[in-house]
Amino acid sequence: MRKNIFTLIMAFVLFVTAAPAMAKDLKIALIVKNLGNGFFEACDRGAQEAAQEIGGIEVIYTGPTTPTAEGQIEIIRSLIAQKVDGIIISANDPDSLVTITKKAMRRGIPVMSFDSGVAEAGRVVHMAPSDSQFIGEQQVELMGQAIGYKGEFAVVSASSQATNQNEWIGYMKDALAKNPKYKDMKLVAVTYGDDQTDKSYREALALIRKYPNLKGIEAPTSVGFPASAKAVMDEGKVGRIFVTGLGLPSEVAGYVKKDVVRNFALWNPVDLGYSSVFIMKGIVGKEISGKKGEMVKAGRMGEISVRDGGLMVMGAPFVFNAENIDDWSSVF
Amino acid sequence: MPMLNKLIRSREGQLVIFTAVFFLAVGIVSPTFLSFQTVDSILTDSAILMIMASVQMMIILTRGIDLTLAANIALSGMVAALIGMYWPETPLFLVIGAAVASGLLLGVLNAVFIALLGIPAIVVSLGAMTVYRGMVFVLSGGQWVNSQEMSAAFQAFPLNRMFGLTNLAVIGIVLTILFMILMRHTRFGRELYAIGGNPAATDYVGINTKARLFAVYVLAGTAGGLCGYLWVARFAIAYTEIALGFELLTVAACVIGGVGIAGGTGSVLGAALGALFLGVLQNALPVMGISPFWQMAVSGLAILAAVIVNSRGRRKRGQQILRVSN
Numbered sequence: 173m174r175k176n177i178f179t180l181i182m183a184f185v186l187f188v189t190a191a192p193a194m195a196k197d198l199k200i201a202l203i204v205k206n207l208g209n210g211f212f213e214a215c216d217r218g219a220q221e222a223a224q225e226i227g228g229i230e231v232i233y234t235g236p237t238t239p240t241a242e243g244q245i246e247i248i249r250s251l252i253a254q255k256v257d258g259i260i261i262s263a264n265d266p267d268s269l270v271t272i273t274k275k276a277m278r279r280g281i282p283v284m285s286f287d288s289g290v291a292e293a294g295r296v297v298h299m300a301p302s303d304s305q306f307i308g309e310q311q312v313e314l315m316g317q318a319i320g321y322k323g324e325f326a327v328v329s330a331s332s333q334a335t336n337q338n339e340w341i342g343y344m345k346d347a348l349a350k351n352p353k354y355k356d357m358k359l360v361a362v363t364y365g366d367d368q369t370d371k372s373y374r375e376a377l378a379l380i381r382k383y384p385n386l387k388g389i390e391a392p393t394s395v396g397f398p399a400s401a402k403a404v405m406d407e408g409k410v411g412r413i414f415v416t417g418l419g420l421p422s423e424v425a426g427y428v429k430k431d432v433v434r435n436f437a438l439w440n441p442v443d444l445g446y447s448s449v450f451i452m453k454g455i456v457g458k459e460i461s462g463k464k465g466e467m468v469k470a471g472r473m474g475e476i477s478v479r480d481g482g483l484m485v486m487g488a489p490f491v492f493n494a495e496n497i498d499d500w501s502s503v504f
Numbered sequence: 505m506p507m508l509n510k511l512i513r514s515r516e517g518q519l520v521i522f523t524a525v526f527f528l529a530v531g532i533v534s535p536t537f538l539s540f541q542t543v544d545s546i547l548t549d550s551a552i553l554m555i556m557a558s559v560q561m562m563i564i565l566t567r568g569i570d571l572t573l574a575a576n577i578a579l580s581g582m583v584a585a586l587i588g589m590y591w592p593e594t595p596l597f598l599v600i601g602a603a604v605a606s607g608l609l610l611g612v613l614n615a616v617f618i619a620l621l622g623i624p625a626i627v628v629s630l631g632a633m634t635v636y637r638g639m640v641f642v643l644s645g646g647q648w649v650n651s652q653e654m655s656a657a658f659q660a661f662p663l664n665r666m667f668g669l670t671n672l673a674v675i676g677i678v679l680t681i682l683f684m685i686l687m688r689h690t691r692f693g694r695e696l697y698a699i700g701g702n703p704a705a706t707d708y709v710g711i712n713t714k715a716r717l718f719a720v721y722v723l724a725g726t727a728g729g730l731c732g733y734l735w736v737a738r739f740a741i742a743y744t745e746i747a748l749g750f751e752l753l754t755v756a757a758c759v760i761g762g763v764g765i766a767g768g769t770g771s772v773l774g775a776a777l778g779a780l781f782l783g784v785l786q787n788a789l790p791v792m793g794i795s796p797f798w799q800m801a802v803s804g805l806a807i808l809a810a811v812i813v814n815s816r817g818r819r820k821r822g823q824q825i826l827r828v829s830n
Binding site: 332373377379398399425 | 534536537542545549648650651652653663735740745746747748749786787793795796797
């Protein structure tokens, strides 16, 4: 608690000293789930980058020390008192924040959520990291890059009922069927490791043995991904079978180093913070109001449109490979 | 022929034959399955289950059960992984020693409650199972220990080869044989059978039941600790949910191997063969490309079939005891 108060006092002192100097600047608060979290530190980096690029924006990075909704409510209350120009928040709870964010909006401070949403009533738009179609298409593209757009590959998924994974695999199949670029690639099997290391390993092993021409394994789950990579290594297929999928850089770095994994993806926190600031700028400047079909130009991320229910989607996940893995594996 | 007859009559013999037939049948459906490579990977894959099923068998034999074995694997594995991560220079035998010591400690904790205080094993181990799982999270802070954080020697040991087999398979076979000797040819083993058969009578003849039970839970915990290291090193990853549900697989292996769930009957060989059968099953089903739902159903059916055979066998024996000789 003392730490909390200390943070608040520090934030307050910062405001008091910084406010006169930034008189003309837009003050946008970036409230994260908790401080000291590598993922959100990276979000802040992206937000600061966007602020510099746009100019005339000051991003205030803040959040509670533990990931609680109460802590965030306190912070929003003080931000309202300080009359910031906009609030971007990754919510610890979608519903309990609605009352306070509504209050902020009544006072003329627009609120948007990113990463983890606030319920629709309590924000103008929500910025989601990605959507299933992007993810599915990108996974096929990454697999294509790894195996030279030619040959057999298989999927080691989570459980057979996992909603997310099944959607992604569905879009992967769509991309394979529709895009002529992938006509020489063949998805030979979809297997399920149930998010258990030993079962995923066994499934990967069976795939390797059963399909002697297999060139790739795609694992859209953070348990199946390293397990499949380990199976490829143990079978001595490094350089002949490549594994790709969705995973945290810190969990897969070892296999990138050993050339079992050439590339993989995950939503990039830097891009997330970066796009959020552009969107907030658009909201403050009355360019968008959260209606379906509106567009925001988000610098290097391109145009992002508003969908049903004020939902915005950043785009394809960020791609990690041997060149950038060292930078990222220490981040998250 | 009496040898062959005896073989077919015994559960171990039936299981060997059934496993072999199943193995060949899978081979006919998918010929790639019939290879030394497959046998090799099944032995490697089943080694941990063989060890764990053997110690579980001893516990079930004494009318107990140890549901903490999987959580023990996760916790001891995490201990080994964290030591390997923070002190990569630690010699491997010390890392393994630490995992074994952690398993031993958990075994002692179980033993105190079950053997000394006489609280039912299922209650103690059900509670302790969750506590140990929770400890994995506390110890690691919820973080994963990944392959790049483990030294090469740490990861290589289970799959390095000795006598043409992986270390993992060799350890599994050697320990199983040791456990077989322990249960068949030592006084300790015979006393465990006695406890399972009739605990009250065992007490009356002067066997220290508490001490034997204590020893058996500690032995199981220690073996769990060793398997913890083996598991983590083999899959090159350690996190809280490792080996989730594995404790039931060890019980299933025992049941398939003809170990009476009420205690008193069964053999280490049976439990180990049960483990091997499950290993063949787990490796064969993905190769055959059977849907995940059927995979679960097939494993379940195998266990059910074994239970039915077990109970039939026992009923017959009961009748024979009552028969009056004339």
